[in-house]
């Protein structure tokens with residue numbers, strides 16, 4: 001790739017972020033000069049791929065339309081892709097949080113829950129001269145379905161493309177209005193997911209290009225899924241029957257004061273495991289019954305608007 005205004009095409013048989021960066025650079029131009037490498041239109045023929053370019057020596061919206069039509073055709077019809085499943089483990093029970101933030105030097109991800117949907121916001125984090133980006137959002141197939149995807153507004157150009165595969169979503173975006181790119185921080189994209197109750201991580205791979213088409217950075221950053229239970233519950237003790245130690249788990253769709261206590265069959269308090277404000281999420285508490293006698297016990301959970309009782313057996 002040369003430097004504007006004399007870029008030299010070096011096609012690789014694919015339409016990807018390299019081509020988007022070249023088109024964007026050529027369109028934006030430098031020193032007031034656009035590069036006619038992006039002069040693709042007008043064209044003859046009815047539809048991609050059966051079109052013939054007939055460059056007219058200037059760049060206008062027709063050229064943009066031809067570029068995006070070719071880009072779409074290739075990525076929707078020719079280039080099937082898959083994204084690797086995220087390698088990070090699912091968050092353990094008790095790690096439920098309202099919102100989670102992951103960031104590195106370049107990209108910040110924020111996941112949150114809204115109206116039963118999981119929303120992933122992807123932010124540029126203090127970047128210099130960002131012009132084009134590819135974002136690859138990978139997830140475990142079956143855990144999420146992409147409901148919608150919107151441009152975040154940090155890049156203000158007209159190219160915003162998304163392509164889905166079973167394990168992810170690929171986003172391309174570029175800025176056709178700022179010839180020096182965009183610097184600073186801001187939202188690149190917002191993805192809305194329908195998710196199952198299974199907890200899993202997402203990862204966001206990124207390839208960021210500056211106004212010279214150079215790679216600012218390639219990498220990936222995690223995005224912890226926000227997993228909030230849909231309703232209060234006190235779950236069966238595990239193991240049960242047990243010898244000395246058993247684990248009780250309970251789910252909180254919202255934060256609140258919780259009392260979780262163990263009683264014997266006569267209703268006498270044997271142990272108080274939780275008596276405090278508890279965050280929304282899934283929680284686990286271990287009862288060490290080394291000092292208790294063998295027999296049947298009851299665990300009672302009291303939370304705002306909810307009472308749950310579980311029976312379990314201590315064997316010695």
Ligand SMILES: [Ca+2]
Pocket residue numbers: 011012013014015016018019
């Ligand atoms: Ca290419």
Ligand SMILES: [Ca+2]
Pocket residue numbers: 039040041042055056057058059060062063
């Ligand atoms: Ca043209």
